Amino acid sequence: MYIELNRDGRKSLPTQISEALGSRISSGLLERGARLPSVRKLAVALKVSQVTVSKAYAELERQALIHCEHGLGCFVSDADQKKGHEEAYWPQQYDDYLPRAQLWRNFDYSEVKYPFHLAAIHAEMLPLKPIGAQMASLVLEQPELMATYGNFQGDHELRETMKAHLQERGIILPSANLMITSGSQQGIDLVARTFVGPGDTVYMEAPSYTGAIDVFAGRGAEMIFVPMDSEGMRVDILTKLCDQRPPKLIYTCPTFQNPSGVTMSTARRQRLLELARSYRCLIVEDDPFSDLYFHMPPPPPIKSMDVEGHVVYMKSFSKVLAPGCRIACVAAEGNILSRLIAAKSASDLGSPLLTQRAVLPFIAKKYNAYAENLRVALHNRMEKASKLLKQYAPSNVSWVLPAGGLSLWLELPATTDITELHALAKRKSISFLPGDVCYSGETKSRHIRLCYAQLSEADMEQGLILFFTLLSDYLKKG
Structure with missing residues (x-):
């Protein structure tokens, strides 16, 4: 079992181990009744003392997440059914590098009414019918689209449409500065895999989007959560924290924030951008909901104020058009964007051209109405x-x-x-x-x-x- 440990971090090693195992248990990666590695085996694997592992297991047992039996070992707690402690089926002991998977678990409610x-x-x-009709028409009239790899950066015509869409919202960039991804979740993942490594400091709102937490945890980042108030992330607290631990990246969902619904004020957005400039770090601005306002339009995106390329902006269309089509637009500049495109090419060889062309006419002509x-x-x-x-x-x-x-x-x-x-x-x-x-x-x-x-x-x-x-x-x- 692999657990990324930060030996220079603020948290003790037993705490890091117990939290990592607790996250695996709560998200279902460690099944109920599963046998945990022995104290000695895990200590050897993680290159820590057996005392360290024992303390971690004791904390998990205190939280009733596991139970330990003398001579048998430690097992994930199972309140629903009693299981024998036979030798675990081999996949349970096959090492993985997933620290948590809450997003996956949160979608697993198919039986719920x-x-x-x-x-x-x-x-x-x-608008499933018009998008579906466009897709059906493309399949019948341009079947060659299904035999064509899309451009790694995204279909040029769709990027031109996205350029006009972003310009209406204050983001003035050429289509060459845009990339199409399979939803904003892929965009977050590409940024993390490209720019975040073990021990890097990532600041996030408290609370924050589960899918982003999963991604940054998977990179071994040290996530620090910053409290919010009615104006969004407390940038004053963030500034003090950055003085102690400079940021590699700041992740924010500033408009109708997921999950709290809070919208960051214009003044906070400006201060956050100034902070990123002073620390020469990236801001990931995740924007799935800004078009869904009830009364007044929200403040302009942070990206609209960015003149030095500190903000990687992500605009998802999946939730508001057709979740099955998985379409989002990522805006970034220069070498930041080129490295993200390189990462995407290695990830999926480009988003499907068929779905890009299917949503294009609707976004271009009908989206605003x-x-x-x-x-x-x-x-x-x-x-x-x-x-x-x-x-x-x-x-x-x-x-x-x-x-x-x-x-x-x-x-x-x-x-x-x-x-x-x-x-x-x-x-x-x-x-x-x-x-x-x-x-x-x-x-x-x-x-x-x-x-x-x-x-x-x-x-x-x-x-x-x-x-x-x-x-x-x-x-x-x-």
């Missing part, structure tokens, strides 16, 4: 969810209504066992996103995220009433 955990838009609100109608529909959804909250949610649950986006971020009482609540909800065929997965390590959160856009209106209303009733009954018992 009310999937509030998934930040997505219901199919009836998406569609986005305007979508904003109205989502605002109505949010208002309905808000009324249900006020009517059915317990009085000791708090929230701030978002000015855009897809989700609500609820704060529960400090005594709430969210793991237990999650299990109870799942029995009622309801899912939500626990706040814990939006941090690295074993940070405990009092928050949960509920998406109001994923279901039909009738199912959303029924599911939220059912969940808030369950929540009320649970908190009364506590």
Whole structure:
């Protein structure tokens, strides 16, 4: 079993080991009942003392994540069923380099009737028919597209369309400075694989997007989470932290932030960019939701103020058009972009040309009108969810209504066992996103995220009433 240890880091080695194993357990990479390596074997593999591993195992046992039996070994806790301690099937002992996989686990709710955990838009609100018709037409009339590798940087015509789209939002760049990726998730991964290595310091908002945490954890980065307030990331706190540990990269989702829904003010965006200039580091600006505002447009992207190439900007179209098409645009300059293109070429030989051409006409001619109608529909959804909250949610649950986006971020009482609540909800065929997965390590959160856009209106209303009733009954018992 491989665990990336930072021997010069702030955290002790036992803590690093226990958090790494805890993340593997919570995200399902280590299955229930699985046997852990012996103390001696793991100590040899990690080049640490057996005392260090013993302390890590003791902490995991204190958290009830594992149980150890004298003469038999240590096993991942399994509350649902009793398993024998036979020798583990060989794949369980086959080394991997995955420190956690919360994003994968968060999508694994196919059996749930009310999937509030998934930040997505219901199919009836998406332009699937026109995009599907365009794809069908391309298959019939230009079947050679399926026999053609796409340009590593992305289809030229689509990049020209993206250039016009970004210009409307204040980002003035030639199409040569743009790259098409298979969703923003691939863009984040390309930046991490290109510029982040073991021990590098990555600053993120607290809480942050689960998929980005998974990626940076996979690179062995030391992630430091910066608190937020109503104006977004606390840049004053970030500045003090940077004085102690200079950043290699700062990741932010500044507009209708995932998962909190908070939007960073213009002043904070300017200060964040100034900080990146002073430390000569990159900012990854992840922007999937800025077109989904309810009243006033949000502040301009950080990238619109960037004149020295410190910001790698990512604009995803997957969520708002067709998640199955996996289309995003990455904007960067000079050698930063060229290295990202090189990384992409090694990753997938270029995004599929067919899907790029399928979404192109819609983005070029119909996107703005569609986005305007979508904003109205989502605002109505949010208002309905808000009324249900006020009517059915317990009085000791708090929230701030978002000015855009897809989700609500609820704060529960400090005594709430969210793991237990999650299990109870799942029995009622309801899912939500626990706040814990939006941090690295074993940070405990009092928050949960509920998406109001994923279901039909009738199912959303029924599911939220059912969940808030369950929540009320649970908190009364506590």
